[in-house]
Amino acid sequence: MLIYIYMMAITAEAMSGALAAGRRNMDIFGVAVVAFLTALGGGTVRDILLGNYPVNWTQHPLYIYLVLGGGLVTIIIARVMRHLHQLFLVLDAIGLVAFTVIGCNVALGLDYEPIVVLMSGITTGIFGGILRDLMCNRMPQVLRHELYASVSLVVAILYLFMLDLGVGENVTLLAAFSLGLLLRMAAIRWHLSLPVFRYSQEQWD
Amino acid sequence: MLIYIYMMAITAEAMSGALAAGRRNMDIFGVAVVAFLTALGGGTVRDILLGNYPVNWTQHPLYIYLVLGGGLVTIIIARVMRHLHQLFLVLDAIGLVAFTVIGCNVALGLDYEPIVVLMSGITTGIFGGILRDLMCNRMPQVLRHELYASVSLVVAILYLFMLDLGVGENVTLLAAFSLGLLLRMAAIRWHLSLPVFRYSQEQWD
Amino acid sequence: MLIYIYMMAITAEAMSGALAAGRRNMDIFGVAVVAFLTALGGGTVRDILLGNYPVNWTQHPLYIYLVLGGGLVTIIIARVMRHLHQLFLVLDAIGLVAFTVIGCNVALGLDYEPIVVLMSGITTGIFGGILRDLMCNRMPQVLRHELYASVSLVVAILYLFMLDLGVGENVTLLAAFSLGLLLRMAAIRWHLSLPVFRYSQEQWD
Numbered sequence: 001m002l003i004y005i006y007m008m009a010i011t012a013e014a015m016s017g018a019l020a021a022g023r024r025n026m027d028i029f030g031v032a033v034v035a036f037l038t039a040l041g042g043g044t045v046r047d048i049l050l051g052n053y054p055v056n057w058t059q060h061p062l063y064i065y066l067v068l069g070g071g072l073v074t075i076i077i078a079r080v081m082r083h084l085h086q087l088f089l090v091l092d093a094i095g096l097v098a099f100t101v102i103g104c105n106v107a108l109g110l111d112y113e114p115i116v117v118l119m120s121g122i123t124t125g126i127f128g129g130i131l132r133d134l135m136c137n138r139m140p141q142v143l144r145h146e147l148y149a150s151v152s153l154v155v156a157i158l159y160l161f162m163l164d165l166g167v168g169e170n171v172t173l174l175a176a177f178s179l180g181l182l183l184r185m186a187a188i189r190w191h192l193s194l195p196v197f198r199y200s201q202e203q204w205d
Numbered sequence: 206m207l208i209y210i211y212m213m214a215i216t217a218e219a220m221s222g223a224l225a226a227g228r229r230n231m232d233i234f235g236v237a238v239v240a241f242l243t244a245l246g247g248g249t250v251r252d253i254l255l256g257n258y259p260v261n262w263t264q265h266p267l268y269i270y271l272v273l274g275g276g277l278v279t280i281i282i283a284r285v286m287r288h289l290h291q292l293f294l295v296l297d298a299i300g301l302v303a304f305t306v307i308g309c310n311v312a313l314g315l316d317y318e319p320i321v322v323l324m325s326g327i328t329t330g331i332f333g334g335i336l337r338d339l340m341c342n343r344m345p346q347v348l349r350h351e352l353y354a355s356v357s358l359v360v361a362i363l364y365l366f367m368l369d370l371g372v373g374e375n376v377t378l379l380a381a382f383s384l385g386l387l388l389r390m391a392a393i394r395w396h397l398s399l400p401v402f403r404y405s406q407e408q409w410d
Numbered sequence: 411m412l413i414y415i416y417m418m419a420i421t422a423e424a425m426s427g428a429l430a431a432g433r434r435n436m437d438i439f440g441v442a443v444v445a446f447l448t449a450l451g452g453g454t455v456r457d458i459l460l461g462n463y464p465v466n467w468t469q470h471p472l473y474i475y476l477v478l479g480g481g482l483v484t485i486i487i488a489r490v491m492r493h494l495h496q497l498f499l500v501l502d503a504i505g506l507v508a509f510t511v512i513g514c515n516v517a518l519g520l521d522y523e524p525i526v527v528l529m530s531g532i533t534t535g536i537f538g539g540i541l542r543d544l545m546c547n548r549m550p551q552v553l554r555h556e557l558y559a560s561v562s563l564v565v566a567i568l569y570l571f572m573l574d575l576g577v578g579e580n581v582t583l584l585a586a587f588s589l590g591l592l593l594r595m596a597a598i599r600w601h602l603s604l605p606v607f608r609y610s611q612e613q614w615d
Contacts, residue, residue, distance in 0.1 A: 021348070022404025029355055030348025031402050044254070049454070051463035053256035058321045065320075075402045082406050115475075116468045130545075135335075137344040139547040143431070143440025150439050197441050197485045199432025226553070227609025234560055235553025236607050249459070258461035263526045270525075280607045287611050340540075342549040 002173065006102060009095030010063060011070040014039040015081070016092060017132050018074035024136050028075060034135050035071025036064075042128035046103050046120050050110055089188060090181070093151075097180035100125040100152045101173065104159055118156045125152035147187035150194055155180040207378065211307060214300030215268060216275040219244040220286070221297060222337050223279035229341050233280060239340050240276025241269075247333035251308050251325050255315055294393060295386070298356075302385035305330040305357045306378065309364055323361045330357035352392035355399055360385040412583065416512060419505030420473060421480040424449040425491070426502060427542050428484035434546050438485060444545050445481025446474075452538035456513050456530050460520055499598060500591070503561075507590035510535040510562045511583065514569055528566045535562035557597035560604055565590040 017038025021031040040057045047055040057063045074081065081088070103124025107117040126142045126149045133140040142149050155176050162172040186192060222243025226236040245262045252260040262268045279286065286293070308329025312322040331354045335345040347354050360381050367377040391397060427448025431441040450467045457465040467473045484491065491498070513534025517527040536559045540550040552559050565586050572582040596602060 018402070019404055019406070022402040023406075024344060024349070025401050025403050026349045027399035027401050029358075029399055030345075033348055033354075048253055048458055049465055050468070051465070054317075055254055055256070058255070058317055061318050061320045064324070078402075078404050078406075112464075112468055113471050115471045119474070134339060134544060135345060135348065137342065137547065139434060140440075140545060143443060143545065144434070144436045149443075153439070194437035194439055196435050196437050197428070197432040197488075198435050199429055199488050223607070224609055224611070227607040228611075229549060229554070230606050230608050231554045232604035232606050234563070234604055235550075238553055238559075253458055259522075260459055260461070263460070263522055266523050266525045269529070283607075283609050283611075339544060340550060340553065342547065 002098065002102065005094060005098045007063070007066055008091065009098045010039040011066050012088060012091035013095050013128060014067040014070035015074045016088065017128075018071040019078065019081070020132055020136055021071075022075070022078060028072065031075060032068050032071050034132055035074070036067050037135060038128045038132040039067040039070070040064075040128070041131035042099055042124045042126065043103070045127045045131075046106060046124045049123065050107060050112065050116075050120060052106055052110060090185075093181050093184040094177070096125050096148070096152055096184065097155050097177050099128075100155045100180070101159055101176055104156055108163075114160060117160060118153070121156035121159070122149065122152045125149070125156075144196065146191060146193045147183060151180055151183045151187065154183060207303065207307065210299060210303045212268070212271055213296065214303045215244040216271050217293060217296035218300050218333060219272040219275035220279045221293065222333075223276040224283065224286070225337050225341055226276075227280070227283060233277065235340075236280060237273050237276050239337055240279070241272050242340060243333045243337040244272040244275070245269075245333070246336040247304055247329045247331065248308070250332045250336075251311060251329045254328065255312060255317065255321075255325060257311055257315060295390075298386050298389040299382070301330050301353070301357055301389065302360050302382050304333075305360045305385070306364055306381055309361055313368075319365060322365060323358070326361035326364070327354060327357045330354070330361075349401065351396060351398045352388060356385055356388045356392065359388060412508065412512065415504060415508045417473070417476055418501065419508045420449040421476050422498060422501035423505050423538060424477040424480035425484045426498065427538075428481040429488065429491070430542050430546055431481075432485070432488060438482065441485060442478050442481050444542055445484070446477050447545060448538045448542040449477040449480070450474075450538070451541035452509055452534045452536065453513070455537045455541075456516060456534045459533065460517060460522065460526075460530060462516055462520060500595075503591050503594040504587070506535050506558070506562055506594065507565050507587050509538075510565045510590070511569055511586055514566055518573075524570060527570060528563070531566035531569070532559065532562045535559070535566075554606065556601060556603045557593060561590055561593045561597065564593060 014035035017035040018031045020038070021034040026034065040063065043056050047053065100121040104117050104121035106124075107120035112120065129142045130140040158179055159172060159176045162175060219240035222240040223236045225243070226239040231239065245268065248261050252258065305326040309322050309326035311329075312325035317325065331347045334347045338345040363384055364377060364381045367380060424445035427445040428441045430448070431444035436444065450473065453466050457463065510531040514527050514531035516534075517530035522530065536552045539552045543550040568589055569582060569586045572585060
C-alpha cells in the first residue's frame with residue numbers, strides 16, 4: 001500500500017520539479033535532472049547519510065522511469081496542470097507524509113537513535129525540494145515558507161510515538177496521513193507559518 | 206590509453222573551473238577549490254551514489270596534484286588562454302566523452318542496472334560543471350545550454366549498445382570519442398540545443 | 411580535552427549559522443537546518459568522502475542537541491550577541507583549528523595518503539561554511555575572504571609535520587592552536603587575504 005502511495009508521490013514531485021525547471025527556461029535535459037532530484041533527491045541524501053547502500057532508486061529502475069517520465073510529460077501538459085492546482089497541493093502533501101514515514105522506517109531498520117530517525121524522516125521529506133531550489137539558484141523555499149518542514153517533523157514524531165506505544169502499523173499510518181494532510185491543508189488555507197527570525201545586523205563573521 | 210586521456214581531461218577541466226572562479230574574483234584558495242570540484246567532482250558524486258569506496262581520487266594523489274596544479278597555473282597563464290579558446294573547447298569535449306565512458310565502466314563493474322549505468326556515465330560527465338556553477342552562485346549552465354549533457358547521454362547509450370553487441374573495447378572507444386566529438390563540435394558550431402521548456406505561471410507549490 | 415573544545419566549537423558555529431539564516435529571514439525551522447549544516451556539515455561531507463560510516467553525529471545525539479539548541483537560542487539572544495562580536499571571532503577561530511585537527515585525525519585513522527589527510531582537515535574546517543552559504547544562496551565567502559581556509563591549510567600542514575617528527579600529541583595540539591589563532595587574529599586585525607584572481611573575459615565554455 002505505502003509503496004503505491006510512494007510511486008504516486010514521486011511522480012507528483014517530479015512534475016512539480018519540472019514546472020520549477022520550466023520557470024527557469026531549462027532545456028528538456030535540465031527538466032529531467034530537476035524532476036529526478038526533486039522526487040528522489042531526498043531519499044538519496046538520506047541513504048548516503050545513513051550509509052544505506054545500495055541507494056534505493058538504483059535497485060528500482062521503475063522509480064527512475066516514473067520520475068523521468070513524469071518530468072517530461074509535464075512539458076506537454078503544463079497548460080492543463082495549472083487547472084489541477086488543488087489536486088497537486090494534495091498530492092504533494094500526501095508525498096510529504098509518505099516520504100517522512102519511509103525515511104523513519106529506513107533509519108529504524110538500521111537501528112539509529114530516535115533523534116536520527118526523526119532527522120532521517122524529515123531529510124527524506126524535504127531535501128528533494130532543497131536540491132530543486134539549489135539547481136534553480138534560489139533560496140530553499142522550505143526554509144521560510146508556510147508550514148511544510150514542520151508538518152514533516154510533527155508526522156515523524158507522531159509516527160515514532162505510536163510505534164513506541166505498540167499501536168499497529170496500519171492505524172499508525174492512517175493517523176500519520178490524517179494528521180499530516182490536515183495540518184498541511186490548514187497551513188495552505190490559512191497561510192499558517194512558523195515565526196520568522198529577522199536579523200539585519202551587518203555580517204561580521 | 207584512456208587513463209592518459211583522463212589525466213589530460215581533468216587538467217583541462219580544472220583550468221576551465223579556475224577561469225570560472227576568476228570571473229567571480231575568488232582568491233587563490235577559492236580557485237583551487239573550484240578547479241578541484243570541476244575536475245573531480247563528477248567522479249566523486251558518482252562514487253558516493255554508487256557506494257564505490259574508496260572514492261577514486263583519494264587513491265590517486267597524482268590526480269589531485271594535476272588538478273590543483275592546473276588550477277593554479279591558470280592564474281598565471283590566463284592571458285594566454287583566451288587565445289587557446291578553440292583548443293579548450295576540444296579538450297573539454299574529449300573530457301566529456303572520457304568522463305562518460307569511465308562513469309559507465311565503474312557502474313558496469315558493480316553490476317548496476319543498465320539505466321543506472323547510463324546515469325553513472327552522465328553524472329560523471331556533467332556533475333563537475335554543476336558543482337562549479339553552484340560554487341559560483343549561478344544556475345548550472347549544463348541544464349539549459351547548447352547540447353552538452355545530451356552528448357554525454359548519446360555517448361553512453363552508444364557505448365553500452367556496442368559493448369552489448371560484443372564489439373571490442375578499442376573499436377567501441379573509438380566510436381564513442383568520434384561520435385561525441387562530432388556532436389559536440391557540431392553543437393558549438395551551429396548553436397544546436399535541446400528544446401527549452403518555458404513556464405511562466407506563478408509558483409503555487 | 412579536544413572533545414570539549416569541539417563541543418564548544420560546534421555550538422558557536424551553529425550560532426553563527428543561525429545569524430546567517432536570520433539575515434535571510436528564515437523561519438525557525440530554517441534556522442535549525444542552517445545551524446546544523448554550518449556546525450556539522452563539514453564533518454558530514456568528510457565522513458561521506460572518506461567512507462567513514464556511520465557518520466559521526468549519528469552516533470552522538472548530544473552534538474545534535476547542542477547544535478539545534480545553539481541555533482534556536484540564538485533567535486532569542488541575537489540582540490545581545492552583537493556585543494559579543496569579538497568573542498565569537500575567537501570561538502570561530504578555535505573551531506576552525508579544532509575541526510581541522512579532528513578532520514586530519516579521522517583520515518589518518520583510515521590510512522589515507524598525506525595529501526588526502528590534509529584535504530580531510532580542510533574539508534572539515536571549511537565545508538560547513540560553504541553549505542551555510544549555499545543554503546543562503548550566496549557565493550561561499552570562504553572562497554574569497556580574509557585568510558580563513560588558508561589558516562586551516564597551514565594548521566593541517568603543521569599538525570602532520572609535527573606528528574611525523576614524533577612530537578607528542580599535546581605539544582602538537584598546543585602548537586596547532588597557537589599558530590592557527592595567531593594567524594586568524596592577524597588576518598582579521600590587518601585584513602590579510604590571499605591574492606585574488608580576477609578574470610573578466612566573457613565566458614566561452
